[in-house]
Amino acid sequence: xxxxxxxxxxxxxxxxxxxxxxxxxxxxxxxxxxxxxxxxxxxxxxxxxxxxxxxxxxxxxxxxxxxxxxxxxxxxxxxxxxxxxxxxxxxxxxxxxxxxxxxxxxxxxxxxxxxxxxxxxxxxx
Numbered sequence: 318x319x320x321x322x323x324x325x326x327x328x329x330x331x332x333x334x335x336x337x338x339x340x341x342x343x344x345x346x347x348x349x350x351x352x353x354x355x356x357x358x359x360x361x362x363x364x365x366x367x368x369x370x371x372x373x374x375x376x377x378x379x380x381x382x383x384x385x386x387x388x389x390x391x392x393x394x395x396x397x398x399x400x401x402x403x404x405x406x407x408x409x410x411x412x413x414x415x416x417x418x419x420x421x422x423x424x425x426x427x428x429x430x431x432x433x434x435x436x437x438x439x440x441x442x
Contacts, residue, residue, distance in 0.1 A: 326350050333436055334379065338385035346391050375421035383426050387433035392440070403430055426431075 325422050327346045329341040344354050380421035387403035407430045414423035 323347055323350075323352050327416075333439070334381075334385045334388070336381050336385075338382075338389050341389055342392070345389070375419060375425060379422060380425040380429055383429035384433045384436070387430055388436045391437035396439055403433060 327343070327350050332339070334342060347435040348354060374382065378419075383406075383424055390402050396400070407426045410426040411423045414420060
Protein backbone atom coordinates (compact mmCIF):
# COMPACT_ATOMS: atom_id res chain seq x y z
CA UNK A 318 0.00 0.00 0.00
CA UNK A 319 1.34 3.36 -1.03
CA UNK A 320 -0.11 6.78 -0.37
CA UNK A 321 -1.10 8.77 -3.42
CA UNK A 322 1.08 11.64 -2.19
CA UNK A 323 4.15 9.42 -2.47
CA UNK A 324 3.37 8.58 -6.09
CA UNK A 325 2.68 12.24 -6.82
CA UNK A 326 6.05 13.14 -5.32
CA UNK A 327 8.29 10.43 -6.81
CA UNK A 328 6.30 8.93 -9.67
CA UNK A 329 5.32 5.36 -10.38
CA UNK A 330 7.67 2.39 -10.12
CA UNK A 331 10.22 2.43 -12.94
CA UNK A 332 8.97 0.04 -15.66
CA UNK A 333 12.49 -0.46 -17.06
CA UNK A 334 13.20 -2.87 -14.22
CA UNK A 335 10.61 -5.20 -15.77
CA UNK A 336 10.52 -8.08 -13.30
CA UNK A 337 12.92 -7.65 -10.36
CA UNK A 338 13.98 -4.78 -8.08
CA UNK A 339 11.32 -2.27 -9.19
CA UNK A 340 10.08 -2.31 -5.59
CA UNK A 341 13.58 -1.65 -4.23
CA UNK A 342 14.08 1.28 -6.62
CA UNK A 343 10.69 2.70 -5.65
CA UNK A 344 11.43 2.37 -1.93
CA UNK A 345 14.84 4.00 -2.27
CA UNK A 346 13.35 6.92 -4.18
CA UNK A 347 10.63 7.30 -1.54
CA UNK A 348 13.15 7.30 1.31
CA UNK A 349 15.34 9.83 -0.49
CA UNK A 350 12.26 12.05 -0.85
CA UNK A 351 11.74 11.90 2.91
CA UNK A 352 9.01 9.26 3.18
CA UNK A 353 9.12 6.51 5.78
CA UNK A 354 8.87 2.86 4.78
CA UNK A 355 6.82 0.58 6.97
CA UNK A 356 7.22 -3.19 6.82
CA UNK A 357 4.75 -5.83 7.91
CA UNK A 358 7.19 -8.20 9.53
CA UNK A 359 4.82 -11.15 9.79
CA UNK A 360 3.40 -10.91 6.26
CA UNK A 361 3.38 -14.16 4.30
CA UNK A 362 3.76 -14.43 0.53
CA UNK A 363 2.33 -17.54 -1.09
CA UNK A 364 3.70 -18.15 -4.58
CA UNK A 365 1.27 -19.50 -7.13
CA UNK A 366 4.05 -20.86 -9.36
CA UNK A 367 7.25 -22.54 -8.24
CA UNK A 368 10.45 -20.71 -9.16
CA UNK A 369 13.82 -21.11 -7.53
CA UNK A 370 15.48 -17.82 -8.50
CA UNK A 371 19.02 -18.62 -7.51
CA UNK A 372 19.12 -21.64 -9.83
CA UNK A 373 18.09 -19.79 -12.97
CA UNK A 374 20.99 -17.34 -13.26
CA UNK A 375 21.84 -18.56 -16.76
CA UNK A 376 18.30 -17.97 -18.08
CA UNK A 377 16.43 -14.84 -19.06
CA UNK A 378 15.26 -14.22 -15.49
CA UNK A 379 18.86 -14.46 -14.31
CA UNK A 380 19.83 -11.72 -16.75
CA UNK A 381 17.15 -9.40 -15.31
CA UNK A 382 18.06 -10.29 -11.73
CA UNK A 383 21.69 -9.34 -12.36
CA UNK A 384 20.93 -6.27 -14.48
CA UNK A 385 18.44 -4.81 -12.03
CA UNK A 386 20.55 -5.57 -8.96
CA UNK A 387 23.50 -3.85 -10.67
CA UNK A 388 21.34 -0.87 -11.68
CA UNK A 389 20.25 -0.33 -8.07
CA UNK A 390 23.86 -0.46 -6.85
CA UNK A 391 25.09 1.90 -9.57
CA UNK A 392 22.18 4.33 -9.21
CA UNK A 393 21.92 4.50 -5.44
CA UNK A 394 25.24 3.27 -4.08
CA UNK A 395 26.40 5.88 -1.60
CA UNK A 396 30.03 4.85 -1.53
CA UNK A 397 32.63 3.48 -3.95
CA UNK A 398 32.51 -0.03 -2.49
CA UNK A 399 28.77 -0.36 -3.09
CA UNK A 400 29.12 1.03 -6.62
CA UNK A 401 31.98 -1.43 -7.27
CA UNK A 402 29.89 -4.44 -6.22
CA UNK A 403 28.50 -5.10 -9.75
CA UNK A 404 32.03 -5.39 -11.14
CA UNK A 405 33.09 -7.67 -8.27
CA UNK A 406 30.07 -9.94 -8.75
CA UNK A 407 30.67 -10.03 -12.51
CA UNK A 408 34.34 -10.94 -12.03
CA UNK A 409 33.42 -13.68 -9.58
CA UNK A 410 30.75 -15.18 -11.83
CA UNK A 411 33.04 -15.11 -14.88
CA UNK A 412 35.91 -16.64 -12.91
CA UNK A 413 33.72 -19.41 -11.54
CA UNK A 414 31.78 -20.14 -14.73
CA UNK A 415 34.03 -23.05 -15.84
CA UNK A 416 33.50 -24.71 -12.46
CA UNK A 417 29.79 -23.88 -12.19
CA UNK A 418 29.03 -25.48 -15.51
CA UNK A 419 28.78 -23.11 -18.39
CA UNK A 420 29.08 -19.91 -20.28
CA UNK A 421 25.43 -18.88 -20.19
CA UNK A 422 25.58 -17.30 -16.74
CA UNK A 423 28.89 -15.64 -17.57
CA UNK A 424 27.37 -14.21 -20.75
CA UNK A 425 24.29 -13.07 -18.77
CA UNK A 426 26.26 -11.29 -16.07
CA UNK A 427 28.55 -9.51 -18.56
CA UNK A 428 25.61 -8.30 -20.65
CA UNK A 429 23.73 -7.35 -17.47
CA UNK A 430 26.63 -5.18 -16.27
CA UNK A 431 26.86 -3.43 -19.64
CA UNK A 432 23.11 -2.80 -19.76
CA UNK A 433 22.92 -1.76 -16.09
CA UNK A 434 25.53 0.93 -16.66
CA UNK A 435 23.31 2.48 -19.34
CA UNK A 436 20.12 2.00 -17.33
CA UNK A 437 21.65 3.56 -14.20
CA UNK A 438 22.40 6.78 -16.09
CA UNK A 439 18.67 7.28 -16.77
CA UNK A 440 17.07 8.46 -13.56
CA UNK A 441 13.51 7.44 -12.87
CA UNK A 442 11.04 10.14 -11.97
